[in-house]
Amino acid sequence: MNPSERSFTLSRPTPVESSVDLIVCGGGPSGCAAAIAAARLGLRVVLLEATGALGGMGTQGLVSNWYSLSDGTRILTKGLFWEILTRLHGLGGLPPDKNPADPAWQKTLYAGTGFNPEKLKLLLDRMCREAGVEVRFETRVMDIDRKGPVLQGILTHSVEGCRYLPCRAAVDATGNAVLAELCDVPCRQAGRDTEKIMPPTLCGIVTGIDYSRFHRGLLQPSVEQAIEDGFFTQPDHHVPGLFRSGKQHATQNCGHLFGMDATSTASLSAGYAKGRELAQEYTEFARQYLDGCEEAELLTTAPLVGIRESRCVQGEVQLNYDDFTSRRHFQDEIGVYNKAVDIHVYDLSQEEYDRYYREYEEMDKLGVGESYGLPYGMLVPQGMDNVWVAGRCASSDVKVNGAIRDQPACMLLGEAAGSAVALSLRNQVTNKDVNTDQLRHLLRERGAWLPDITPEGDIADAS
Numbered sequence: 001m002n003p004s005e006r007s008f009t010l011s012r013p014t015p016v017e018s019s020v021d022l023i024v025c026g027g028g029p030s031g032c033a034a035a036i037a038a039a040r041l042g043l044r045v046v047l048l049e050a051t052g053a054l055g056g057m058g059t060q061g062l063v064s065n066w067y068s069l070s071d072g073t074r075i076l077t078k079g080l081f082w083e084i085l086t087r088l089h090g091l092g093g094l095p096p097d098k099n100p101a102d103p104a105w106q107k108t109l110y111a112g113t114g115f116n117p118e119k120l121k122l123l124l125d126r127m128c129r130e131a132g133v134e135v136r137f138e139t140r141v142m143d144i145d146r147k148g149p150v151l152q153g154i155l156t157h158s159v160e161g162c163r164y165l166p167c168r169a170a171v172d173a174t175g176n177a178v179l180a181e182l183c184d185v186p187c188r189q190a191g192r193d194t195e196k197i198m199p200p201t202l203c204g205i206v207t208g209i210d211y212s213r214f215h216r217g218l219l220q221p222s223v224e225q226a227i228e229d230g231f232f233t234q235p236d237h238h239v240p241g242l243f244r245s246g247k248q249h250a251t252q253n254c255g256h257l258f259g260m261d262a263t264s265t266a267s268l269s270a271g272y273a274k275g276r277e278l279a280q281e282y283t284e285f286a287r288q289y290l291d292g293c294e295e296a297e298l299l300t301t302a303p304l305v306g307i308r309e310s311r312c313v314q315g316e317v318q319l320n321y322d323d324f325t326s327r328r329h330f331q332d333e334i335g336v337y338n339k340a341v342d343i344h345v346y347d348l349s350q351e352e353y354d355r356y357y358r359e360y361e362e363m364d365k366l367g368v369g370e371s372y373g374l375p376y377g378m379l380v381p382q383g384m385d386n387v388w389v390a391g392r393c394a395s396s397d398v399k400v401n402g403a404i405r406d407q408p409a410c411m412l413l414g415e416a417a418g419s420a421v422a423l424s425l426r427n428q429v430t431n432k433d434v435n436t437d438q439l440r441h442l443l444r445e446r447g448a449w450l451p452d453i454t455p456e457g458d459i460a461d462a463s
């Protein structure tokens with residue numbers, strides 16, 4: 001929708017609320033981690049979430065699968081993420097074959113796990129409440145108020161109307177860099193500043209799967225067979241698949257929405273409608289082609305379409321593909337991760353699938369014990385002194401963004417951002433001047449695995 005040249009100025013005065021220390025915008029994996037970490041460090045935190053539940057893509061997007069937790073020798077994603085995973089296991093929210101205390105699982109390279117999204121919503125509600133985070137559902141960031149590089153407050157919209165919420169700091173965890181864009185922070189926008197947009201998927205939940213007869217390995221040959229049979233309206237070789245997330249159900253992550261732009265309402269709206277068509281078609285495909293899925297039923301599609309790429313903030317540091325390929329570590333790193341670059345197909349061609357397969361399966365996968373660091377500067381947007389960014393929109397080039405967008409990494413980034421805000425306010429310094437030794441110390445105290453790093457960018461002591 002193209003706005004016309006005309007503009008409209010709101011004439012009704014906006015009520016001003018009392019000031020808070022930190023506003024976290026977006027209650028996905030990164031936003032929840034930021035809010036909980038900061039509140040535990042004593043800040044008064046308000047978490048704004050546009051939908052009615054926490055968890056972002058993991059719950060509202062039904063992307064109910066955490067990918068890449070271990071480098072094959074140890075769990076990399078300790079700290080708050082591990083606490084959440086362990087508590088979710090206690091609530092019966094992990095599949096029966098996953099136990100966080102199992103050393104074999106902890107040493108499984110690319111150990112990933114499906115989870116029950118409803119139980120994760122419940123757990124995140126509880127953890128926010130315990131930490132003292134004030135969660136505001138169905139509340140959107142509308143606009144901002146800044147004085148030079150200092151954010152003064154955020155204009156929100158909810159069922160109560162517009163409100164002005166003053167703050168000392170904010171974290172953009174919206175996935176789409178909504179806050180950063182409003183602050184005029186330079187952002188890379190997929191499809192505007194790049195040639196292509198990685199396609200989204202509208203995920204769903206499929207039930208009625210007999211896992212004793214289901215073999216994930218048969219998915220690709222079945223997809224190829226169905227394409228040959230002319231089954232699909234959109235013959236896509238790249239089908240991420242069905243991911244077990246309970247006794248009989250799975251997250252259905254099938255069907256790319258090519259060219260969909262998450263920053264355009266028209267494109268989003270068309271994408272939801274097409275996504276619902278594709279979701280039905282893929283469940284029918286499962287029923288007809290996959291053993292154990294004969295009785296499969298699509299229970300629901302997600303309230304939020306699954307966005308893989310949209311806007312990405314330009315930060316003080318941008319994690320790039322050279323850092324990734326050299327497995328670089330940083331003396332100020334606030335997290336360690338090992339997910340491969342995962343750029344889904346941009347179109348339906350066999351060449352594009354071959355490109356995806358070559359890059360993801362053959363070129364970019366890290367080996368046992370390999371990892372790369374997440375430097376603090378990727379959380380610090382250019383041009384603002386009291387704003388941080390976490391999660392999918394943290395500063396990274398297109399390729400690396402395709403690696404660090406996974407939920408465990410987003411939680412590492414969020415926990416670090418929330419903790420950095422606490423240090424910044426405590427020491428009265430800007431985001432750029434946060435003492436990263438102190439920050440790393442704080443994160444370690446809370447369980448993070450953050451080894452010492454040599455000036456050359458290697459891990460000094462991997463014990």
Ligand SMILES: Cc1cc2nc3c(=O)[nH]c(=O)nc-3n(C[C@H](O)[C@H](O)[C@H](O)COP(=O)(O)OP(=O)(O)OC[C@H]3O[C@@H](n4cnc5c(N)ncnc54)[C@H](O)[C@@H]3O)c2cc1C
Pocket residue numbers: 025026027028029030031048049050051055056057058060061063065066067068139140141142173174175176178200201202203253305306307308390391392393405406407408410
């Ligand atoms: C189809 C798909 C499959 C994936 N598969 C996996 C996988 O298997 N494993 C894995 O670990 N990761 C996977 N990912 C990646 C991962 O789920 C996301 O990249 C991750 O959730 C991003 O976290 P985030 O906190 O940055 O943002 P999000 O999870 O997108 O959360 C952002 C939150 O901000 C809210 N929000 C947005 N705008 C506003 C606003 N203006 N005001 C208030 N709130 C707002 C949204 O409602 C949302 O809750 C997948 C992603 C997709 C799309």
